[in-house]
Amino acid sequence: MPLITITQSIGTQGNNVARLIAQKLAVELFDDKKLQSGAAKSDRFSHTEYHFDHQAPGFWERLRSREPRVYLDTMEAAVYDIARSGEGVIIGHGSQMLLHDFSCAFHVRLLSDFNLRVTNLVASQNMSPEAAGDLIAKYDKNQKAFFRYAFQRDLDTASLYDLVINLGKMKTETVANIILGAVQSHDIQSCSLDALSSMNRLSQERKIHAALLANNIDVSTLSITVPEFGKAKIDGVVVSQNEQDRIAEIVSNVEGVSDVNADVSVWVYPL
Numbered sequence: 001m002p003l004i005t006i007t008q009s010i011g012t013q014g015n016n017v018a019r020l021i022a023q024k025l026a027v028e029l030f031d032d033k034k035l036q037s038g039a040a041k042s043d044r045f046s047h048t049e050y051h052f053d054h055q056a057p058g059f060w061e062r063l064r065s066r067e068p069r070v071y072l073d074t075m076e077a078a079v080y081d082i083a084r085s086g087e088g089v090i091i092g093h094g095s096q097m098l099l100h101d102f103s104c105a106f107h108v109r110l111l112s113d114f115n116l117r118v119t120n121l122v123a124s125q126n127m128s129p130e131a132a133g134d135l136i137a138k139y140d141k142n143q144k145a146f147f148r149y150a151f152q153r154d155l156d157t158a159s160l161y162d163l164v165i166n167l168g169k170m171k172t173e174t175v176a177n178i179i180l181g182a183v184q185s186h187d188i189q190s191c192s193l194d195a196l197s198s199m200n201r202l203s204q205e206r207k208i209h210a211a212l213l214a215n216n217i218d219v220s221t222l223s224i225t226v227p228e229f230g231k232a233k234i235d236g237v238v239v240s241q242n243e244q245d246r247i248a249e250i251v252s253n254v255e256g257v258s259d260v261n262a263d264v265s266v267w268v269y270p271l
Contacts, residue, residue: 002025002027002087002106002183002184002188002190003083003086003087003088003090003099003102003104003105003106003191004021004088004089004090004105004106004107004108004179004183005089005090005091005092005095005096005099005105005106005107005108006018006021006089006090006091006092006108006110007092007095007096007107007108007109007110007155007160007161008091008092008109008110009110009111009112009117009136009139009140009143010117010121010135010136010139010140010143011112011116011117011118011120011121011132011136012110012111012112012117012120012167013112013120013167013172014091014110014167015031015091016172017110017167017172017175017176017179018031018089018091020172020173020176021089021176021179021180022088022089024176024180025087025089025180025183027087027088027089028085028087028088028089029088029089029091030082030088030089030090030091031091032091032092032093034082035075035078035079035082035093068149069210069213070210070213070214072150073206073207073209073210073213074206074207074210075093075094076094076098076202076203076206077203077204077206077207077210078093079093079094079095079098079099080098080199080200080202080203080206081203083095083098083099083102083105083191083199084196084199084200084203085196086104086190086191086195086196087191094147094150094151095107096109096160096161097147097150097151097153097160099199100160102191102195102198102199103189103195104188104189104190104191104192104195105191106162106163106179106182106183106188107160107161107162107163108161108162108163108164108165108179109156109160109161109163109164109165110165110167110175111164111165111166111167112166112167112168113166113168114133114136116167116168117132117136118132118133118136121135121136143155144156162182163178163179163182165178165179197229200229201226201227201228201229202226204226204229204230204232204254204255204256204257205224205225205226207254207255207256208224208226208232208234208251208254208257209224211250211251211253211254212224212247212250212251215246215250217238217243217246217247217250218238218239218243221236221237221238221267222234222235222236222237222238222264223235223236229256230256230257230258230259231257231258231259231261232251232254232257232259232260232261233261233263234247234248234251234260234261234262234263234264235263235264236264236265237264237265237266237267238264238265238266238267239266239267240266241266243266244264244265244266247262247264248260248262
């Protein structure tokens with residue numbers, strides 16, 4: 001079964017395309033709410049409502065003010081958790097970048113003319129054309145800034161996508177059928193067990209990284225790897241005995257971790 005990422009911009013009606021694809025393939029659709037639900041499994045975020053990507057006003061302000069690196073680790077872990085099932089339709093959240101090296105994932109970019117996007121928002125949100133235009137401009141800026149901050153790449157880099165479609169001249173069902181034709185071809189293979197295992201380990205690495213950061217551990221001098229799911233390896237140096245003592249306990253409390261190999265020394269400052 002296919003694993004599809006959909007990258008859209010507000011007002012393109014990309015959500016409708018993604019929903020139709022998921023229905024036709026009988027797979028799950030992972031939108032903003034589903035990603036939040038996955039992220040909320042972390043105790044760190046269980047009492048806080050976060051909005052990823054461009055789905056809610058003020059995203060960029062929240063991203064900058066609420067532990068952005070912990071936030072990004074949690075988001076990335078949620079994407080990998082979803083992808084490890086090997087099927088589904090994921091909307092946004094950097095999924096085209098996070099899954100770019102997995103050949104079983106098919107990445108779609110949906111575009112639309114600015115004026116058409118305004119028209120779509122006016123119709124769907126009952127707002128004035130002026131307000132819709134301002135909202136689109138703000139969201140586009142935030143979406144691109146988020147992607148640049150998170151991945152040091154331009155959101156519109158063509159090589160990130162397998163298929164780019166302009167929705168201006170085609171109906172939703174036509175666009176969905178084009179994507180379906182591509183992903184159901186013999187050219188696109190299902191995810192191998194090795195790929196699914198890698199996604200599982202990548203998810204756990206992100207969760208460990210987030211847990212250490214959330215507990216005020218400086219991870220800049222640490223190497224965090226999960227050579228096998230459930231087995232964490234932490235190498236490097238820390239600045240205090242307290243940090244060294246706490247690392248193994250923090251990592252062992254991460255979901256799914258059953259074995260921690262912490263080869264961490266305390267940095268000795270030269271006299």
